[in-house]
Amino acid sequence: MRMTDVTKRLAGLGGAKWEVHLAARDMIAAGADIIEMTIGEPDVPPPAELMQTATTAMLSGRTGYSDGRGEANLRKTLAARYSVSTGRPIGPENVLCFPGTQTALYAVLLGVAEHGDEVLVGDPMYATYEGVIRASGADMVPVPLRPEHGFRMQADDIAEKITPRSRAILLTTPHNPTGSILTVEDLDAIGRLAEVHDLWIISDEVYEQLVFDAAEFVSPLARAAFAERVIVVSSISKSHAAPGFRSGWCIASAAFCEGLLPLSETMLFGNQPFIADMTEQAVREGSSVAAGMRGRFAARAAKLVARLHHDTGLRVHSPEAGMFAMIDVSATGMDGDAYAQDLLHGAGVAVMPGSSFGESLRNWVRVALTIDDDGFDCALTRIADHANRRSAEVA
Known part of the structure; x- marks a missing residue:
């Protein structure tokens, strides 16, 4: 039977990127001793008080249809929070x-780009970005994020990729997978470029509350x-260790939100009232788990750098935020795809090949910082021993 062009545009952009992760899960199910460092699940459960709020709201009848924009109490609280963090007046409008950053990003891309357009995005990038861009009908234009610039997007590199078809620049700050954070100077240069070429700036900020102590977001x-051309997407998935609740938002000009509303209502008509009540509390009170995650992830990243730089030829990019670190595996003589498979089957550690996030990471892998300290230490030993064996073979 015939299917639509969107299914062709998205072919190969789903589960194929997670081949190593899925293989590891199969091996674990079969009883193998595998340390899983592939995905970014928070290492703590959602705060109990948030789950209690959601439960109480359900039992009290907050299970009906929502306002298409989202529940009024949540939008008011989000407006107040962004008014404080940006120093600009932000209202519920x-x-x-x-339901989550992913859905917000999908809707936003449909609102700014279509067939024949182009969206510029940093390479490397989060694994679903190509899909949400191509779903709109637009073409993805990768902009290299260079290690020598700390994997921060540079306006000069964007300028080289802009054409008359360009419609938007998709940023991630703090960045997944590298953990880099765009500076004020970076942002102002990008903003000036967007003004000259009349481009939207879409900013995925889901890791905002997982910034390590030495960095600033x-x-x-x-x-x-240039704030009127900025669209922010975010959620409570990372900040409140609540990815399964699927609660996110976009913040933009009133005109953009008004224009996107019919599309949003056609897709899903708001979010669930009982989850909105929980999210309103989460945003208003802040996170009781984010500080702990920041401390643990920063400490594990530092340990990863110290161990691998001292004991192996592997090189780690030190993240400034988030749940991941990147390792350059060139010294093993393998690219990231071959290395991830070899590490999984030869050392029992599952990591993500860098190519899952863009061609510029062909010789890198991404490791999650979210496993417990004992498991992390064991994984470090396995990675170091494996790297030294492979480097010796190359030599």
Whole structure:
């Protein structure tokens, strides 16, 4: 039977990127001793008080249809939170609620790009970005994020890729998978470029509350000179260790939100009222788990750098935020795909090949910092021993 063009555009952009992760899960199910460092699940459960709020809301009848924009109490709270963080007046009219960042990003891309357009995005990138861009009918234009610039997107590199078909620049700050954070200078240069070429700036900020102590996060929404062309997407998935609740939002100009509303309502018509109540509490009170995650992830990243730089030829990019670290595996003589398979089957550690996030990471792998300390230490030993064996073979 015939299927539509969107299924062809998205062919190969789903589960294929997670081949190593799925193989590891199969091996674990069969009884193999595998340490899984592939995906970014928070290492703690959602705060009990949030789950209690959601349960109480369900039992009290908060299970009906939602406002298409999202529940009023949540939009008001989000507006207040972004007014404080950006230093600009943000109102409920600047907020649309969605089930998670992914859905928000999908809707936003449909709102700014279509067939024949182009969306510029950093390479490497989060694994689903190509899919949400291609789903709109637009073409993805990778912009290299270079290690010598700390994997931060540079305006000069964007400028080389802009054409008359360009419609938007998709940013991730803090970045997944590298953990880099765009500076004020980076953002202002990108903003000036967007103004000259009349481009939207879409900023995925889901890791905003997982910034390590030595780093500073600034949203492009806080840069008044070009804030009207900025669309922020985020959620409570990372900050509150609540990915399964699927509660996110976009923050943008009132005109953009008004224009996107019919599309949002056609897709899903708001988010669930009982989850909105929980999210409103999460945003209003802040996270009781984010600080702990920041400390643990930063400590594990530092340990990864110290161990592998001292004991092996592997080189780690030190992240400034998030749940992951990147390892350059060139010294083993393998690219990231071959290395990830060899590490899984030869040492019992599952990591993500860098190519899952873009061609510029062909010789890298991504490791999650979210496993417990004992498991992490064991994984480090296995990775170091494996790397030294392979490097010796290359020599």
